[in-house]
Amino acid sequence: GAGVSQSPSNKVTEKGKDVELRCDPISGHTALYWYRQRLGQGLEFLIYFQGNSAPDKSGLPSDRFSAERTGESVSTLTIQRTQQEDSAVYLCASSSRTGSMKTQYFGPGTRLLVL
Amino acid sequence: GENVEQHPSTLSVQEGDSAVIKCTYSDSASNYFPWYKQELGKGPQLIIDIRSNVGEKKDQRIAVTLNKTAKHFSLHITETQPEDSAVYFCAASINTDKLIFGTGTRLQVFP
Numbered sequence: 001g002a003g004v005s006q007s008p009s010n011k012v013t014e015k016g017k018d019v020e021l022r023c024d025p026i027s028g029h030t031a032l033y034w035y036r037q038r039l040g041q042g043l044e045f046l047i048y049f050q051g052n053s054a055p056d057k058s059g060l061p062s063d064r065f066s067a068e069r070t071g072e073s074v075s076t077l078t079i080q081r082t083q084q085e086d087s088a089v090y091l092c093a094s095s096s097r098t099g100s101m102k103t104q105y106f107g108p109g110t111r112l113l114v115l
Numbered sequence: 116g117e118n119v120e121q122h123p124s125t126l127s128v129q130e131g132d133s134a135v136i137k138c139t140y141s142d143s144a145s146n147y148f149p150w151y152k153q154e155l156g157k158g159p160q161l162i163i164d165i166r167s168n169v170g171e172k173k174d175q176r177i178a179v180t181l182n183k184t185a186k187h188f189s190l191h192i193t194e195t196q197p198e199d200s201a202v203y204f205c206a207a208s209i210n211t212d213k214l215i216f217g218t219g220t221r222l223q224v225f226p
Contacts (some may be wrong), residue, residue, distance in 0.1 A: 004158075033213065042121075042204055042216040043159070056213060091158055095211070103149070104210040106158035 002026065004107035006092050012113045013082055020111045021077045025094030032102060033093045043091060049075065050097065053081050080084075084115045117142040118165045119207050129225055136220045141186065145207040148181060148188045149214065153202045155161045162203075163190070177225025183205035 035043040046060040049069040069075040093104040118141040146167040151159035206214040
């Protein structure tokens, strides 16, 4: 079946501009996560949505970062007034809340370059 | 909060040899430990995971061991093949919620 999809796959923007990154989770997955991966580094947790519960925003690095999710489907990560240090790959993952393991399945990521 | 350390950062082995990657975690409440493989330009893919009520799990050439007392867990790949070359990440979480990742190990398998 279809996996997690993300768009755009690549985004180049100028410092100070706003960007929106989109994630389409696996159908039926109620949990959705955003992570950031800087070049050559591990993944950093940003935000987590689970059904209708309030999202866990504990990983967002500043108030320039925000995310929304429509029901149990699409999510959008917005970065306002982008800075060069925001350049990274932004990865989305989704998981089912049934079953014992609740594996997180990752999309291919959006590569963001801020000039 | 949780902190995960991963070693080594790079690992080179000859095809057919074994590879071992080690991770330590800090939060004793963590109870879920997945390992992900990431190939160039792709998102991470789960290769094996383990819960804290189990000490070892195997899947063909891949095994994971967990020492809860020492807060260590390790990935073992036997009979390595060139297609095993990738970056491997360990992670820890509480109840499979947000994952805290290690910094990654770049594995190169030479034919």
